[in-house]
Amino acid sequence: MRCLNYLLLIFLLLLGETSFSQQPVDTINLGEIVIQGAKIDKGNKVILDQASINRMSLPDIGTLLRNVAGVNGIRKGGASIDPVIRGYRFSQINVMADDGMKVEGGCPNRMDPVTSHLEPDDVESIEIIKGPYSLRYGPSFGGIIQLNTFKPKPSDNFEIHLKSHTSLSSNPAGLGQYLLFFGGGKKFYFGVSGSYKNYHDYKTGDGNKVSSSFRKYNYSADLGYTPAKNHELLLSLHSNYGRDLMFPSLPMDERKDNTTLISADYHIKNLTSLIRKLDIKVYGSDVYHEMDNSQRAAYSSVVPPYTGLMQAVSKVDASNSGGRIELNLIKGKHELLAGADLEIARKDGGRLTRMIMVMNGVETISTKNTNLWKDSQMINSGVFGTYIYDNQKFKINVSARFDLNQATSTDTLKLIKEGVNYFNQLSSNYTNLSANAGITFPIKGGHSIGFYAGRGMRSPDLTERYIKFLTVGYDSYDYLGNPQLKPEINYQSDLIIDVNLNKAGKLKVDAYASIIDSYISAVPLPASVATPKSMGALGVKQYKNVGQAWFYGFEATYNSPVIKGIGVVLTASYTYGIQERAIKNILENNQVIDQVELKNDAVQEIPPMETRIDLNYRFYNQKMLFTLGSRIVAVQNHVSESYYENAIFGTVLMNMAYEFQVNKLIKLASGIQNLFDKAYYDHLNRRIVGSTSRLYEPGRNYYMNLIINI
Amino acid sequence: MTAKILILIIAIEFACTSCKKEVIEQETNAGKIEFEFVHKVRNESLYVDSLCYLNQAGNPYEVDELKYFISDVYFYNTNGAKLHIDAQTAIHYVDIDYPETLVWKIFDPIPTGTYDSVSFVFGLNEERNISFAFVNPPEVNMFWPTVLGGGFHYLMLNGKWKNPQGNMIPFDFHLGIGQTYSGITSNVDSITGFVQNYFEVTLPLPTLMINDNSTNKIQLAMDIESWFETPHTWDFNDWGNYIMQNQLAMKTACENGYNVFSISSITNNKKTMQSWKDNESHSKN
Secondary structure, rough: OHHHHHHHHHHHHHHHHOOOOOOOOOEEEEEEEEEEOOOOOOEEEEEOOOHHOOOOOOOOOOHHHHHOOOOEEEEEOOOEEEEEHHHHHHOOOOOOOEOOOOOOOOOEEEEEEEHHHHHHHHHHEEEEEEOOOOOOOOOOEEEEEEEEOOOOOOOOOOEEEEEEEEEEEEEOOOEEEEEEEEEEEOEEEEEEEEEEEEEEOOEEOOOOOEEEEEEEEEEEEEEEEEOOOOOOEEEEEEEEEEEEEOOOOOOEEEEEEEEEEEEEEEEEEEEOEEEEEEEEEEEEEEEEEEEEOOHHHHHHHHOOOOOOOOEEEEEEEEEEEEEEEEEEEOOOEEEEEEEEEEEEEEEEEEEEEEEEEEEEEEEEEEEEEEEEEEEEEEEEEEEEEEEEEEEOEEEEEEEEEEEEEEEOOOOOOOEEEEEEEEOOOOEEEEEEEEEEEEEEEOOOOEEEEEEEEEEEEEOHHHHHOOOOOOOOOOOOEEEEEEOOOOOOEEEEEEEEEEOHHHOOOOEEEEEEEEEOOOOOEEEOOOOOOOOOOOOOOEEEEEHHHHHOOOEEEEEEEEEOOOEOEEEEEEEEEEEEEEEEEEEEEEEEOOOEEEEEEEEEEEEEOOOOOOOEEEEEEOOOOOOEEEEEEEEEEEOOOOOOOOOOOOOOOOOEEEEEEEEEEEEEEEEEEEEEOOOOOOOOOOOOEOOOOOOOEEEEOOEEEEEEEEEEHH | HHHHHHEEEEEEEEHHOOOOOOEEEEOOOEEEEEEEEEEOOOOOOOOOOOOOEEEOOOEEEEEEEEEEEEEEEEEEEEOOEEEOOOOOEEEEEEEOOHHHHHHHEOOOOOOOOOEEEEEEOOOHHHHHOOOOOOOOOOHHHHEEEHHHHOEEOOEEEEEEEEEOOOOOEEEEEEEEOOEEEEEOOOOOHEEEEEEEEEEEEEEEEEEEEEOOOOOEEEEEEHHHHHHHOOOOOHHHHHHHHHHHOOOHHHHHHHHHHHHEEEEEEEEEEEOHHHHHHHHHHHHHO
């Protein structure tokens, strides 16, 4: 609360100087990725364009997102980095594709976050909104990441185009190839694409090889049809396949992932003088996920201290289907966006465990089938509305959203002890109300100030409700879902200040604070209630609403003026999170000898303060761009005791990038990441299974991308 | 303006560092108990991997491995109340190759008072003996094949004995769920039923006083030799080296198990829960 008071005080001080002018457009440099002309509107919305995506050394959307101030990622293997916005993670952020298409990952350990189910080269732009300020695409709690994939567009004359993106890298050694054919005429237009990626294990800065190889391939097809003027129908299919993705931080590796995404969109523009736009969308996504420990030693040989073989295979089917309808009404300076949406998420799958032992010369095989989710289903239906008033002097946004959330499962587990229902009544229904408001004032001299406040309410997801005994959290505990979890509510405010320093450049600061009610965390269960079922798990934790949590922090971006092609961009981000109450087991020799209740324990997996400084030099008639970037990560001492988090040392990394627009058709982007081959890990990187050491990041990596547009 | 932004950042930083982490203290009015497991042969500490023992049947033998479960411990108060140890776990695993298992610091707070006896189950009862209940070493290595009844071994006492011909023969003195067979052979296809072989042990306590915030250590001794005598003299030459599929042998061994345990000593540890938590609190700050 004290922090909120400070924010309010500073906000009132700053309001004294308000005046009016145009809102500026920013240039953002994201480390080795330079994004020029990226617009920031609606408070803290960041848009990454395709040029920045094409510059990536390793085509993984999570890797790209980690370069945005205030966005980090959880690494568990060579790919599929799970994005985190300001310490909000998993279902606390709403990740979707193409105006509201959701994907339900099949892996309980999040080997396959939503971002991993789309081919990065198919993505044309990414929008990030930090905070509960966009309610048009479902409940929004801590932020939104919207991935906009390629969509064909009509042209006056029939045309055919080809895009090729070839990427090579040294660490991990690998190759990626993407091809897109697109074209069409006025009535029909299309796009067909395919890609293949094969990356080997990477080496850390100190030369250690990390089991992190992966293969992915994909194909997509889009068809557009214009039945009448201002009408458009778009049909889309994306099929993505992952094979043998290694995750040294998890008990198993991903053996197979088959994902199919289909959608149909119908858009009508200028329906009447009042109705500017009508959008209708239906979609379906299906994920089959298979993982096992067949590449781990215990699967095929007796590894002391085991005296037998331990084999485990998990197979999960997950799906998400739904749709939305949205009307856009504009009259003068007033704009209204209103609509409704529906989301149906399902998960079903289990784990087969086999123990093979030789006793008295006779081999015995004992097996056990357990379900991880049993016909789990969540239906969320909502209505939303956003009102915008913009008179060029100031801009106001007011949004509200009402959701009905229902969840069921046919699980047969009953966990009741001494009258306490740990896992029993499986159905739950919630009504959730979210709302926000924001105002932006341009100020004399090219400055602007905006203040946003919102309430985001989200129901627990299927993992938090129904998962059974898997190490899905940061610590080495098996997690048990809680069907009776209550929704958590985020009350957040952002104060956004743009300062025009004239010849000295531009500065933007976004300071935020949030209070979360009914914060969902996990507390240890006694072994007499539940024992772990996963190899290496210390015990069992169950999801609970643990009271309040607080998050504070800021992001700042400074852009210098560009003089003789040279410019500097500096970004900094910081998040601080604590939870009101936490329970910690006191362990001694792997025995729980006591339990303490902690007040103001750190929220786990909060990134340390991070600063990036990038020096850009554009030359040769603007055709070449050279970037020297540095990433400075501070010490993180504020760590969670209840999750047994360790502090980390700070680190400084250097990167180099070079880009050359050879001609209208060919572009070359290359560079060196981790220039000095430093051995380091990010604070959010998970531990390697069976050890206390963290998963290190790759060492020095030379990469090159060749982009051809014909 | 710039100065105000700096003030804003400093203000946030100041506010964020003002919330100190702390441990919430709770009233207990209880003490703690630790079990220390010691293993002996005729009042001498167990000496492993050496052929230095002779049992009542005259078999020279050595012990190489010893591992077992005890569960469902009860403490009996002189006021008639009994306390079940299961707040965190009702099962403890003991393994002489893992010294950390030789001490069990019981999680449960023990209400103040005087206790005059303790009981426990040797092994695991039907409710607790579930296959795959343990998945991590060392407990997982006690796995009892599903086809033989499932769950886990109660006891693994492994070693060697010298037979009359002078050969060293390994023995697996293993206890767990027994089987009944339809024929005269122990073929798993002829299993007709299973037999629970766990048994309860009750021991008198020579005055156990539990004071508030105190810790008492109970030394629980197992005499290995007792497994091979009273009431039945165990002759390895008769029973052979492998008894997991021999219910009569396991029944005989279990009947010998009633007096293998004794209380060696009870000591009061001066380290209190309060001082321990103080230390914990200091380490956090």
